[in-house]
Every structure is written in structure tokens, then in C-alpha cells.
Amino acid sequence: MGTSAERTGLPDTEGISALPADVPAWRVLLSYVRPHRGALLAGGVLSLATAASGLVLPLVVRELIDNLGSDGPVAELVAAMAALVLINAAIGALGSYVLHRTAESVVLEARHHLIGRLLRLRLSAVERHEPGDLMSRVTADTTLLRVVTTDSLVGGVTSVLALAATVVMMGLMDLTLLGVTLLALAVAVVVIGLVVPRIHRAARHAQESVGVMGAALERMFGAFRTVKASGAEDREGDRLRGAASEAWRASVRAGKWEAVAGNTGGLAVQAAFIAVLSVGGARVASSAIEVGTLVAFLLYVYYLMPPVNQLASAVTQYQVGAAAVxxxxxxxxxPIEQLGPLPRATDQPIPSPPPRLQPTGTTSAPAAVTFDRVSFRYDPELPVVHDEISFAIPPGGMTAFVGPSGAGKTTVFSLIERFYEPDTGHVLLDGIDVQAWSLTDLRAAIGYVEQDAPVLSGTLRENLVFGAPGATAEEVERALRTTRLSAMINALPDGLDTTVGHRGMKLSGGERQRVAIARALLRRPRLLLLDEATSQLDAVNEAALRDTIAEAARTTTVLVVAHRLSTVTLAHRIILMDAGQVRAIGTHRELVTNSPLYAELAATQFLATAG
Structure with a gap:
């Protein structure tokens, strides 16, 4: 059947819930393995059965040695030994497979859960972290859960039980030799206890170093052309090699302490073997025990090696896993986005989902936008971006936002999309605070073309229908004609199935911008946000796009951040912003006459970029 994630392709978070950051690592691990407790129990039982079948073997060996001296049956005991060895191997193999499969399932669900969380992160949270480091947490850190699940949880429990059973069997044979064995093991416990904190610190540093290396790689590939054009390959190479070297040093340091802990257990067992052989030999010589008993006891000492090593590995791997957890x-x-209305929203009724594309091909009613005394800053330490700005945009038509760089124009769009929340005031869509909208419904009503017009890795078709996966072939073709992409796509051997490369590197800046615009138009939004949508277009394509925007403005509310006079003059209204405030609102003709700032922009910035 498979998990729900396998059936639907969506992140499977069943059985896993987000826990506070200060929860102990063992509780987090238990939350990951709880959905698989049945399989883990089966694997643990098989592991215990393997250990139990191994504990019987020394008893058969003792009987065999005693029979050799008394002419007792031998063939049957040899056959029993062979059968025990085969059964032990078969049960051990099955148990290892069950545990490995379960551990992989734990990693899979942890990744599904983490991916689901990361996709819902607030934009401000993503901006404060390196993307490469976040990627490392999904890949490298979750991988360590595989080992910690089998070695630490199941391996730790089974090794303790196997160790206890072995010690009991040894005690039934000879308490003196048991005391010698436990003394050697106690020394190992003390050494491992001293090493464990060092393993945790080194493992955490190693994981952080891998995250730094991932961030450096993402930084380099994210601006690969700039790196090459700047001749910065050697400098970036030094940065990457430095990050890789630091990760190596941290991993080697962790490995050093893991080796100390792991070999301490083995050394203790070997010391116990020598001590038991010496003391046991003396006891055989004094007739305190039989030779068969000494041989069987030595076999039990030998059988201590796997559970002792496994227990030492469980402790060390738990420290590594705790760092990853x-x-x-x-x-x-x-912090993640809340899909439903926010608690601090106004007590207005929650709107029903906005109407989607109608069978006739017409969009639903255009939306009205209002900013009511909105103040906002990106961070408490940063300057104010909006200082109690207010304006009202009626449904339909085109509104242009203009002003010097840093005036807060793009931030208007971010607040409408609820990428950020205003510090004070209200952003209203159709007279309802956007915080009272379901986030899904809000963004379904909006088409947004960002300033840098990002294109995702994949095919042109995948990029075009990214925001409207149900778009028909006719709708896609109409959007291509509107954005003047038809000729380019017809010239490509694979047409719409042509791959665009990482971040659309195979496309020109103007082509990426037109793809982003076509993607937004395919959503047939009630509100269309265009952030400098014509900045990378040539004159011919810009003129065509202006006609497209003008046509869209008849049935949709279009908001444009514009720096070109040819685009600004088409607007039904212009909102002039400067230093986080609205300085003037009006048409081009009105503002040229009444606003010295706008007149200056029109005479310098607009005309310069337009020309």
C-alpha cells in the first residue's frame, strides 16, 4: 500500500509533530520511530533471537568436550552446533534487513516532515538563514537518523539484553570468573563515559561544518555566471576548500573520539579473556572447575564482544544523532506561515474562496486594495520602510507605484501577499483585512511577477503552468502569444519541453521576464502585481506587453512598480512614494503639474530609463 506520502506525493507528517527546540534528543527520536514501533519491535525480537541462539552454542560445546572424555555421543552434538550456526545466520540476516528498512522509513518520514515545514517557512525566516545550510539539514542531518535508529535505539536495547543474558549464563557457571570479567568491563564504562561529551561536541561541529559547505556551494552555483565573469573561480574555490577542510577536521575529530570509545569496549573484552584464561586455568588446575566449563566460559567472554561493541557504538552514534536532531x-x-486567518486579524467575516476561472474564460471580479495607516520595518534594528501610509485602489484599472529606490514600493506587494505582516495598520483586500483571509485563498486571487523574474529548473511548460497546473493547451498558447514567446518556443527543437537550466540560465533576461509574466497571466488573477515587469524587455516586446497590461486592466486590478515613463503614463492612477511615505496620488498630468518630486523623476529617472 505505501505511506500516504507515497500515494499522494505530499509530505507525510503522520505520527510526527513539531516539538519545541529544547526537547531532549531521545524524545525527538522516539517521535520519529513511534509510527514504526511494530517493525522495530520485530527487528529487535529477531536480534534477540540471534543472540539467544548464540548463547546456546557454548553449552553444546561444553557438552561436546565432556563427551569426548567420556565416550558420549559426538555426532549429534556436532550436527546441533552446525544447525545453531545456520539458524543464527538466517535470523541475523532477516533481523538486519527489517531494521535497515525501518530505519530508512524513519529517515523518509523525517524528510517529508521537514520538507513540509521548510516549504511553509515565513519569508523572514528564510532570509535569515543560508539556503545551503537548510538543504543540509534535509539531506545530511536526516541521513544520520538511519544509523541512530538501528544502532542507538534498537541496538542499544538488544545489546543490553544480550549482555545481561550472557552475564547471567556466566554467573551460573562460575561467579569468580564473572567477577574478573565485570572488573575489566567497568574500566571500559568509565573511559566511555569520559569520552561521550567530546563525541557530542565534535559531531555537532561536524554537522555544522557540512552545512557551511553546503551554503558555500549554493552561493557559488547561485551566481555561477557572475563568478566566472569576475574571474573569481580561485577565490570561490579557496572558500569552498576552506569549508570542506573545516568539515574534514571536525569529522576527523569526531571519528577520533568514536574510535577511542569503540575500541575501549573491545580492549576490555580482550583483557577479560586473558584474565579469565589465567584465573580459570588456575581453577582448573585446582579442580575447582572442569575444562569444559572453562572453555564454555571463554566462549561466553568471546560472545560479550558483539554486545559490548554494539553498546559502545549505540552510545557514540546517539551523540552523533543527537547533534543531527x-x-x-x-x-x-x-516560524512558519499560518494558512488560516491570523489571530490578530480584525473581527470581519472570513471571505469565501475567491471565484476561479469561469467556463467562459473570463476572470472573476477585480479586487480592491486599501492600505490603512500601515507601518512596517523588516527588523527592529532597521529603518522604517513604511511610515503610516494610506491609499485606496478601486477595483480594475492600472495603478503605478513610482519613487526613488528604497521608497518601499516592492514592500507594498510583499504586504499584500502576506509575505510579511505590518507592524501597525491594516492591509485590506475587498475591504477585508488580508490577515482575515485564508492564505491559500488570498494568494489564489493574486498573480505576482517578482523583480528578478525567477525561473525554476525544469521545462518551459512546467514553469508556465507552475501557478495554474490545470491550464489548458489553448490557455497556454494564448499566454505565449500575449507575451511574444511563441516565436522563440517554435524555434526550439523540443518546444515547451525544452529545459531551461538552473534558475533559467539557458534563457535571456528578457525571456525569463516574459515567462514569469505568462505564468502570472495564466492564473487569471483578480489582482495582478508586476514589479518592474518590463525592465529587461526591448522596445518592441515592451510595447506589446504594455498593450497586454492595458488589456488585463479592463478585467483585473493591475498594480505596477514602474521606472519607465512609457509604462507610467498608461496608469489610471499613480502613487508617488518617498522615504516610506505616500507623497502624492494622481494621474501623470496632475503629478507633473503639482508634485516637484514627480516632475523631477519624470524629467530624469523615467526619461533616462525610457530612452
Whole structure:
């Protein structure tokens, strides 16, 4: 059947919930494995059965040695030994497979859950973290859950039980030799206890170093052309090699302490073997025990090696896993968007979902936008971006936002989309605070073309229908004609199935911008936000797009951040912003006459960029 994630392709968070960042690592691990407790129990039982079948073997060996001296049956005991060995191997193989499969399932669901969280992160949270480091938490950190699930949780429990059973069997044979064995093991416990904190610190540093390296790689590939054009390959290479070297040093440091802990257990067992052989030999010589008993006891000492090593590995791997869990919890503790209305929203009725595309092909009613004394800053330490700005935009038509760089024009769009929340005041859509809208319904009503017009890795078709996966072939073709992309796509061997490369590197700046515009138009939005949508277009394509925007403004509310006079003059109204405030509102003719700032922009910035 598979999990719900396998059936639907959506992140499967069943059985896993976000826990506070200060929750102990073992509780987080238990939350991951709880949905798989049945499979883990089966794997643990098989592991215990493997250990139990191994504990019987020394008893058969003792009987065999005793029979060799008394002419007792031998063939049957040899056959029993062979059968025990085969059964032990078969049960051990099955148990290892069950545990490995379960551990992979734990990693899968942890990744599904973390991916679901990261996709819902607030924009401000993403901007404060390196994307490469967040990627590392989904890939490298979650991978460590595989080992910690089998080695630490199941391996730790089974090794303790196997160790206890072995010690009981040894005690039934000879308490003196048991005391010698436990003394050697106690020394190992003390050494491992001293090493464990060092393993945790080194493992955490190693994971953080891997995250830094991932961030450096993302930084380099994110601006690959700039790196090459600037001749900065060697400098970026030094940065990457430095990050890789630091990750190596941290991992080696962790490995050093893991090696100390792991070999301490083995050394203790070997010391116990030598001590038991010496003391046991003396006891055999004094006739305190039989030779068969000594041989069986030595076999039990030998059988201590796997559970002792496994227990030492469980302790060390738990420290590694705890470091990874801490980083995963840090990512899960980042603030996420709330899909429903926000608690601090006004007590206005929650709107029904906005109408979608009608069968006739017409868009639903255009939206009205109002800013009511909105103040906002990106961070408490940063300057104010909006200082109690207010304006009202009626449904339909085109409104242009103009002003010097840094005036807060793009931030208007971010507040409408609810990428950020205003510090004070209200942003209203159709007279209802956007915080009272379901986030899904709000963004379904909006088409947005960002300033840098990002294009995702994949095909042109995938990019075009990214915001409207149900778009028909006719609608796609109409959008291509509108944005003057038809000729370019017809010239490509694979047409719409042509791959665009990482961040659309195979497309020109103007082509990426037109793809982004076509993507927004395919949504047939009630509100269309265009942030400098013509900045990378040539004169011919810009003129065509202006006609498209003018046509869209008849049935949709269009808001444009514009720096070109040819675009600004088409607007039904212009909102002039400067230093976080609205300085003037009016048509081009009115503002040229009544606003010295606008007249200056029209005579310098607009005309310069338009010309």
C-alpha cells in the first residue's frame, strides 16, 4: 500500500509533530520511530533471537568436550552446533534487513516532515538563514537518523539484553570468573563515559561544518555566471576548500573520539579473556572447575564482544544523532506561515474562496486594495520602510507605484501577499483585512511577477503552468502569444519541453521576464502585481506587453512598480512614494503639474530609463 506520502506525493507528517527546540534528543527520536514501533519491535525480537541462539552454542560445546572424555555421543552434538550456526545466520540476516528498512522509513518520514515545514517557512525566516545550510539539514542531518535508529535505539536495547543474558549464563557457571570479567568491563564504562561529551561536541561541529559547505556551494552555483565573469573561480574555490577542510577536521575529530570509545569496549573484552584464561586455568588446575566449563566460559567472554561493541557504538552514534536532531529541531522551530486567518486579524467575516476561472474564460471580479495607516520595518534594528501610509485602489484599472529606490514600493506587494505582516495598520483586500483571509485563498486571487523574474529548473511548460497546473493547451498558447514567446518556443527543437537550466540560465533576461509574466497571466488573477515587469524587455516586446497590461486592466486590478515613463503614463492612477511615505496620488498630468518630486523623476529617472 505505501505511506500516504507515497500515494499522494505530499509530505507525510503522520505520527510526527513539531516539538519545541529544547526537547531532549531521545524524545525527538522516539517521535520519529513511534509510527514504526511494530517493525522495530520485530527487528529487535529477531536480534534477540540471534543472540539467544548464540548463547546456546557454548553449552553444546561444553557438552561436546565432556563427551569426548567420556565416550558420549559426538555426532549429534556436532550436527546441533552446525544447525545453531545456520539458524543464527538466517535470523541475523532477516533481523538486519527489517531494521535497515525501518530505519530508512524513519529517515523518509523525517524528510517529508521537514520538507513540509521548510516549504511553509515565513519569508523572514528564510532570509535569515543560508539556503545551503537548510538543504543540509534535509539531506545530511536526516541521513544520520538511519544509523541512530538501528544502532542507538534498537541496538542499544538488544545489546543490553544480550549482555545481561550472557552475564547471567556466566554467573551460573562460575561467579569468580564473572567477577574478573565485570572488573575489566567497568574500566571500559568509565573511559566511555569520559569520552561521550567530546563525541557530542565534535559531531555537532561536524554537522555544522557540512552545512557551511553546503551554503558555500549554493552561493557559488547561485551566481555561477557572475563568478566566472569576475574571474573569481580561485577565490570561490579557496572558500569552498576552506569549508570542506573545516568539515574534514571536525569529522576527523569526531571519528577520533568514536574510535577511542569503540575500541575501549573491545580492549576490555580482550583483557577479560586473558584474565579469565589465567584465573580459570588456575581453577582448573585446582579442580575447582572442569575444562569444559572453562572453555564454555571463554566462549561466553568471546560472545560479550558483539554486545559490548554494539553498546559502545549505540552510545557514540546517539551523540552523533543527537547533534543531527538538534539541527533538525532548529529548522523545525523556525516560524512558519499560518494558512488560516491570523489571530490578530480584525473581527470581519472570513471571505469565501475567491471565484476561479469561469467556463467562459473570463476572470472573476477585480479586487480592491486599501492600505490603512500601515507601518512596517523588516527588523527592529532597521529603518522604517513604511511610515503610516494610506491609499485606496478601486477595483480594475492600472495603478503605478513610482519613487526613488528604497521608497518601499516592492514592500507594498510583499504586504499584500502576506509575505510579511505590518507592524501597525491594516492591509485590506475587498475591504477585508488580508490577515482575515485564508492564505491559500488570498494568494489564489493574486498573480505576482517578482523583480528578478525567477525561473525554476525544469521545462518551459512546467514553469508556465507552475501557478495554474490545470491550464489548458489553448490557455497556454494564448499566454505565449500575449507575451511574444511563441516565436522563440517554435524555434526550439523540443518546444515547451525544452529545459531551461538552473534558475533559467539557458534563457535571456528578457525571456525569463516574459515567462514569469505568462505564468502570472495564466492564473487569471483578480489582482495582478508586476514589479518592474518590463525592465529587461526591448522596445518592441515592451510595447506589446504594455498593450497586454492595458488589456488585463479592463478585467483585473493591475498594480505596477514602474521606472519607465512609457509604462507610467498608461496608469489610471499613480502613487508617488518617498522615504516610506505616500507623497502624492494622481494621474501623470496632475503629478507633473503639482508634485516637484514627480516632475523631477519624470524629467530624469523615467526619461533616462525610457530612452
Amino acid at each position: 538538534a539541527r533538525i529541531q532548529e529548522a523545525e522551530a523556525l
